[in-house]
Amino acid sequence: MSYRSPCAACEFHGRRCHENCIFAPYFPSTDPERFESINRIYGARTVGTMLQQTPVHFREDAVETMLFEARARIEDPIYGSVGIISRMQHEIVVARYKMAVMQLQIA
Structure with a gap:
């Protein structure tokens, strides 16, 4: 060997x-x-x-x-990658909300 x-x-x-x-x-x-x-x-x-x-x-x-x-x-010893996923999902929800508000303002 x-x-x-x-x-x-x-x-x-x-x-x-x-x-x-x-x-x-x-x-x-x-x-x-x-x-x-x-x-x-x-x-x-x-x-x-x-x-x-x-x-x-x-x-x-x-x-x-x-x-x-x-x-x-x-x-993040408590949540690990689940914490990352949760934060990203929250960011998506916030972005969708902002996009909806902007679409209403444009219309």
């Missing part, structure tokens, strides 16, 4: 990065914050398990989704 320079996950845990490391394609050592955010919310073991259970062609999307949710959860 050959080794490579450690990915961000292996570097974070102070271990060697094997050529078949499940984390390496998604967590480059040049962007350690990417792994640290996901690890903080989900834990490396859970992320590894999720990646193993996800078909290879969906793994990048899975990592991006976990990263989005992890960053949202760090920013």
